[in-house]
Amino acid sequence: MTVWENKNFYIVKHESKLPWLKLFTKTEYKELTDIPKDIKSEMYELLEVIETALINYYNPDKINLASFGNMLPRIHWHIIARFQNDPWFPKTTWEEPPREYKLNLPNFEEFAKLLKADLDEYR
Amino acid sequence: MTVWENKNFYIVKHESKLPWLKLFTKTEYKELTDIPKDIKSEMYELLEVIETALINYYNPDKINLASFGNMLPRIHWHIIARFQNDPWFPKTTWEEPPREYKLNLPNFEEFAKLLKADLDEYR
Numbered sequence: 137m138t139v140w141e142n143k144n145f146y147i148v149k150h151e152s153k154l155p156w157l158k159l160f161t162k163t164e165y166k167e168l169t170d171i172p173k174d175i176k177s178e179m180y181e182l183l184e185v186i187e188t189a190l191i192n193y194y195n196p197d198k199i200n201l202a203s204f205g206n207m208l209p210r211i212h213w214h215i216i217a218r219f220q221n222d223p224w225f226p227k228t229t230w231e232e233p234p235r236e237y238k239l240n241l242p243n244f245e246e247f248a249k250l251l252k253a254d255l256d257e258y259r
Numbered sequence: 260m261t262v263w264e265n266k267n268f269y270i271v272k273h274e275s276k277l278p279w280l281k282l283f284t285k286t287e288y289k290e291l292t293d294i295p296k297d298i299k300s301e302m303y304e305l306l307e308v309i310e311t312a313l314i315n316y317y318n319p320d321k322i323n324l325a326s327f328g329n330m331l332p333r334i335h336w337h338i339i340a341r342f343q344n345d346p347w348f349p350k351t352t353w354e355e356p357p358r359e360y361k362l363n364l365p366n367f368e369e370f371a372k373l374l375k376a377d378l379d380e381y382r
Contacts, residue, residue, distance in 0.1 A: 166321075167310060167314065167321075167322050168306065168307055168310055168322070168324065169307050169310050169311055169314070176303075180299075180303060183291065184291055184292050187290060187291055187292050188292055191290065191292070197329075198289075198290075198327070198328055198329050198332055199290050199291070200325075200326070200327045200328075200329070201291065201325065201326040201327075202323075202324065202325040202326070202327070202351075203323070203324040203325070204321070204323045204325070204351055205321055205323075206320075206321050206323070206341060206348055206349035206350070206351070207349045209320070218329060225329055226329035226330045227329070227353070228325075228327055228329070228351070228353040230350070230353050230354050231353050231354060232355075
């Protein structure tokens with residue numbers, strides 16, 4: 137599900153019950169140091185718009201950020217809202233969850249609308 | 260093991276056979292958006308100095324970057340050189356490794372010296 141896009145980036149929802157977004161550059165870059173300076177600045181700003189929207193809407197205990205790209209050797213960011221009572225906490229969401237999903241989070245579609253508005257305003 | 264420090268940051272080696280560094284801010288910030296702009300710019304530049312040094316010395320298949328902070332709610336970065344024949348690849352290094360460690364990597368202490376020189380030059 138594409139949440140937002142502009143000339144250089146697109147943002148999708150990761151398949152998860154957690155508020156978990158992925159930020160992709162439209163042009164593929166293998167590593168951070170391969171990204172042109174202006175695209176990189178925009179990327180960092182978009183990470184913060186997403187982080188701020190997640191914090192304001194979900195009030196998470198922590199934001200997790202990661203760029204791996206081992207499967208797909210291109211820079212893309214995972215931005216995940218984490219909660220002390222989510223199935224994985226304090227482990228990463230790549231590990232086996234030690235407990236069941238019992239969160240009762242507000243509606244993601246409503247969040248996506250607010251995030252899109254924030255991103256449009258940023259652009 | 261502290262590899263390097265300056266006024267705002269310190270860099271330590273993570274306890275791992277992989278080339279795995281951690282970048283900490285000296286002042287603690289919970290989230291990306293809590294970090295003052297100048298410190299954040301310096302942080303991104305340091306990430307790139309570390310990434311470049313890892314690529315030049317180890318020629319890894321991919322660099323992994325992550326900021327979780329679930330255990331310790333303060334921004335700190337993991338910067339990891341990954342290899343197709345490392346125990347975890349293409350999984351993250353937080354997951355169970357599907358194979359044994361059989362890499363034959365060049366000496367970390369030698370790398371640390373080169374990295375320090377690059378960081379001193381940057382500063």
